[in-house]
Amino acid sequence: MAEQESQTFPPAGGQLDLFVDNEGTAALYDLCVALRGRNLETAKRALATLAVQAPEHRLRPATERLTHALVRLPTRLSPADASAELKMLEQTLRPDAQDVLGAQAHDLLAPFWQRLADALAGAPFDPERPALHASYAYAQCLDWCRAAAAVEAVLDYAAQPVLLARLAEARYRNGDRHGAIATWAALCWRFPAAAEKVMEGPELPDTRLRVVWIRFCDQNLDPPPDTSLFPAYLLLSEPELARTLPADLSAGDSVGENAYQAVHQLLQRDSIDTRRAVHNARPWLLEAYLRAFVTT
Numbered sequence: 001m002a003e004q005e006s007q008t009f010p011p012a013g014g015q016l017d018l019f020v021d022n023e024g025t026a027a028l029y030d031l032c033v034a035l036r037g038r039n040l041e042t043a044k045r046a047l048a049t050l051a052v053q054a055p056e057h058r059l060r061p062a063t064e065r066l067t068h069a070l071v072r073l074p075t076r077l078s079p080a081d082a083s084a085e086l087k088m089l090e091q092t093l094r095p096d097a098q099d100v101l102g103a104q105a106h107d108l109l110a111p112f113w114q115r116l117a118d119a120l121a122g123a124p125f126d127p128e129r130p131a132l133h134a135s136y137a138y139a140q141c142l143d144w145c146r147a148a149a150a151v152e153a154v155l156d157y158a159a160q161p162v163l164l165a166r167l168a169e170a171r172y173r174n175g176d177r178h179g180a181i182a183t184w185a186a187l188c189w190r191f192p193a194a195a196e197k198v199m200e201g202p203e204l205p206d207t208r209l210r211v212v213w214i215r216f217c218d219q220n221l222d223p224p225p226d227t228s229l230f231p232a233y234l235l236l237s238e239p240e241l242a243r244t245l246p247a248d249l250s251a252g253d254s255v256g257e258n259a260y261q262a263v264h265q266l267l268q269r270d271s272i273d274t275r276r277a278v279h280n281a282r283p284w285l286l287e288a289y290l291r292a293f294v295t296t
Contacts, residue, residue, distance in 0.1 A: 024054030062096040077119040113141035161194035185231035192227035228256025
């Protein structure tokens with residue numbers, strides 16, 4: 001068991017070396033295992049041993065804070081204390097856990113985020129404080145079903161780019177890629193600047209979508225294509241989506257939405273009229289269709 005754990009751990013700081021005969025290192029290892037398992041009594045004993053054997057250890061202050069946090073974990077969090085708890089999680093506990101536990105920090109942090117999400121359940125969404133919402137807390141503990149449900153419980157979530165992005169990721173991670181793409185499309189049409197940040201950000205979970213986005217941006221067009229046209233271009237790159245996503249995915253009448261509808265109809269039925277509609281939306285979209293689907 002110890003051999004297996006040594007292969008999946010040490011802390012991110014690289015201070016733990018099981019091959020060095022060092023009592024302080026062994027105490028730190030025991031402490032980290034206890035923190036990962038949220039075993040308060042074992043963590044207290046290991047922390048006391050570490051304080052005696054390696055009082056100047058770099059990670060000792062962080063492990064003390066993490067151990068003390070475990071004391072209050074079983075207690076219910078009041079909604080009135082949710083803001084302070086969020087600040088503590090983001091500014092103290094998460095950095096400490098990442099420093100001490102590295103890639104296993106989630107093992108310790110997940111129930112803290114769950115506790116915060118429960119305290120925020122039913123609370124309204126504040127665009128000025130988007131992280132102070134149950135959907136954010138559920139996402140941090142990787143409870144994507146509840147994250148999606150918390151977004152959908154907000155009556156005007158479609159008017160909030162942060163919530164649309166959050167919902168798209170939750171749907172994708174729940175295995176609903178088509179639902180996620182529909183939500184990302186809405187983000188492109190309604191909030192193109194926010195969509196660009198999502199597509200170019202490191203946390204976009206859909207690697208296929210990222211590849212298509214890169215090709216979309218790398219087209220030699222003057223002026224460059226507007227982000228609102230990306231869903232139409234995506235249909236040309238993944239035509240099977242036209243069989244699963246409806247043509248009237250959005251009831252809007254924007255340039256991007258009209259282009260999506262025109263491309264969707266062209267993929268369903270190639271005719272002079274459907275080609276003309278795509279050309280009217282953007283000539284380069286028709287050119288891309290002809291290159292991809294019509295042999296010369």
